[in-house]
Amino acid sequence: MREPLIVKNSGYVELKLIRDNRDGNLVILEALRDVPFELKRLYYITNLENSVSIRGQHAHKQLEQVIFCIQGSFTLGLDDGQNHQKILMNKVNVGIKLGKMLWHTMEDFSNGCVLLVVASDYYSEEDYIRNYDDFIQLAHQ
Helix, strand or coil, X not given: CXXXXXXXXXXXXXXXXXXXXXXXXXXXXXXXXXXXXXXXXXXXXXXXXXXXXXXXXXXXXXXXXXXXXXXXXXXXXXXXXXXXXXXXXXXXXXXXXXXXXXXXXXXXXCCCCEEEEXXXXXXXXXXXECCHHHHHHHHCC
């Protein structure tokens, strides 16, 4: 059973998982079906030092993303300016939607952890909010 999400602008995304016994598992992601937007960017994160790495630490003004843990596990921190929540990410076919104005962090990576993120738009530094105090001010407007 999944932990209910209490932060705004988030949600679970469950992908199709086909278990093929000894031949492995197939996970399928389709834009506009499994994720609620057209995919314009995909990136993945590897080679994390589990005891010291902290990723994210920002929010986006307009960008929407879905984050998956496709190998290992990590802790996803979510903050909408009022509610805070930590989610253990450890299922290859279950992601979390990171909507607009949602501060997020990733930490506590297992050895060999691999994160996959799909995004609704191309990279734009202007869309980032990298200062937490600025985020809180914008979130309360």
